[in-house]
Amino acid sequence: MAEEKQEQTQGPEMPVTVLAQYIRDVSFENPHATDILRGAGALPEMDINIGMDARKIPDENSDSLYEVVLNLRAVAKRQELTIFIAELQYGITVIISDEVPEDNHHPLLLIEIPRLAFPFARQIMANLTQQGGYPPLLLNPVDFHALYMQRFGKEIEEARRQFEAEQQA
Secondary structure, eight states: OOOOOOOOOOOOOOOEEEEEEEEEEEEEEEEETHHHHTTTSSSOOOEEEEEEEEOOOOOOSSSEEEEEEEEEEEEETTTTTTEEEEEEEEEEEEETTTOOOGGGHHHHIIIHHHHHHHHHHHHHEEEEEHHTTTTTOOOOOOOHHHHHHHHHHHHHHHHHHHHHHHOEE
16 A cells, blocks of 8 residues: 655744733722622613734844733723622743734734734633622624724824825935
8 A cells, every 4th residue: 555645734923922921910899799699780881992002022032032912901880889899910931933024023023912812812802700799791702903003093193194204306
């Protein structure tokens, strides 16, 4: 019998290598648990904030080592009474491939990496609220590109205009 040589097919190499994912900080405050959990009431008002930050990590072996932190904060209130406050900082340490131009690092770190991290952070928040005695908080999917543009859109537009003005000069 002839042995067939199996070729391994690999897709294109990813421009990012995830080294670690971890909880940087987590907090759950349940200030009125004894009052809230013994009786039913109206659905709470939810205030949910999502943010992301990135920082370069100095490393003698890599010039493209970064930490990205996805920040989630959920506050549930019924009228003026705070039901719970859940906060999570979820960190990811990554190396960006040398093939990725430096200009692309910022959006890659603040759009794509949070997109990768979100399902894990979402699960942690769901477990956290459930362990606090409430139904799991299931966060809706997030458009990280829109959040990025909301946060940096003016700077991007200003840089684009400056570039176009320099090209016309």
